[in-house]
Each structure stands twice: as C-alpha cells, then as structure tokens.
Amino acid sequence: QKEVEQDPGPLSVPEGAIVSLNCTYSNSAFQYFMWYRQYSRKGPELLMYTYSSGNKEDGRFTAQVDKSSKYISLFIRDSQPSDSATYLCAMTYNQGGKLIFGQGTELSVKP
C-alpha cells in the first residue's frame, strides 16, 4: 500500500464548477500537508500549506485536513480554464522531512 493515495484522474469539469481533489494517507505521523499545482512543462508551485487538522482558505481555494480519517481535500470554487493543471498533494512528518507526494490528479476545466 502506498503511503499517499491520490486518484490520477483525469478529471474534466465545466467552467464555474466546484472541484474537489482528495488524498488519503496511511501514516498517522504526517503533520504537514501541502497542495502543489503543476502546469504542463513547468515545475510544481505551492498552492496551499496546512499544519495538522483544520481548514485553510485562500481566495477560490480551500484546503481541508481530517487527521482522524487520514484524508485531505482541496476545493476549487468557480473553476476557471486557467486552473487546468496537475494537482499534487504532499505531506511530511516534521520540519525538513522528506515530502511524500501523491500521484497527482490531472484537472481540465472546459470553457
């Protein structure tokens, strides 16, 4: 079993839809959770960073962490074609620890 599971998609939605991206993990020691966005032929860029459980909101993006269920989510409201990218979840145990990435979900937002 992989430490972090993420549905690779692809996921296709119409413009304006609410998108839900999810990862599950097996190791309860993970404490730091991140979402990276990667456009085609570019490096990943940090989108959201969360420590421990709870929600974090930044504009159209909301990250949720449920440590009791070992489940993290990224919600995108009012999705735009410019949101079309691969979204990678990542997590680690401690400061400076090795990031464990999910497989990445390929998202396409159609105009």
Added chain:
Amino acid sequence: DTEVTQTPKHLVMGMTNKKSLKCEQHMGHRAMYWYKQKAKKPPELMFVYSYEKLSINESVPSRFSPECPNSSLLNLHLHALQPEDSALYLCASSQPGLAGGTGANVLTFGAGSRLTVL
C-alpha cells in the same frame, strides 16, 4: 517568473556524453534539492543539500553526481546515462528544518530541465 532558475531548459545527450544541469536561487534558502520526474508521475527525490552539505542521497546511481559550490548554486553532473534516465529534472530550495518554524517544507521549484538520453 520562478525564483529558482534552471539551465538548460532542454538537453539531449548520448549515453557517452558528460553534461551538467545548473540551478540558482537568490532567496537565501539554505536547503537545495534535486528531483526527477517522469511523465504523469510525482517528483522523486534524488539529493538534498543542507547548508552546502549533502544530507540526503536517495540511493541514486553514481552516473548522477551532485555538487553545491555555494549557498545559491546547485549542479547535477551527468555521465554515461541510460535512455531510462530521460525525464524532467527539477531543482527546488527551502529553508532547512527549524523547530517551530513553518517554512521548512515549503519547496520552491524551478521550471525544470527536460533531459533526453539517446
């Protein structure tokens, strides 16, 4: 524009060639990383330098040789590569782990160097 600059953007090399990938950052980060990413796969960690010292080597074959000349530069020397080494090579930087800090896991990636080995 990314604050981590990688050169070259594209590189084609034969199996007997020697080439180098270069990475530069001016954010004052003291940890720098090399990752390898194959198509439709997540990045795989290769090496980590912390304060210019190699701190993690993920059992990478010796045909890949990292070098950190100073706190802003990171090189990856390539020699006798195989076609299966063709991939996107990503450099990243961050602050090293600090107790109570929140920045250590925040990696800033470069755009990558796309390597093709013939």
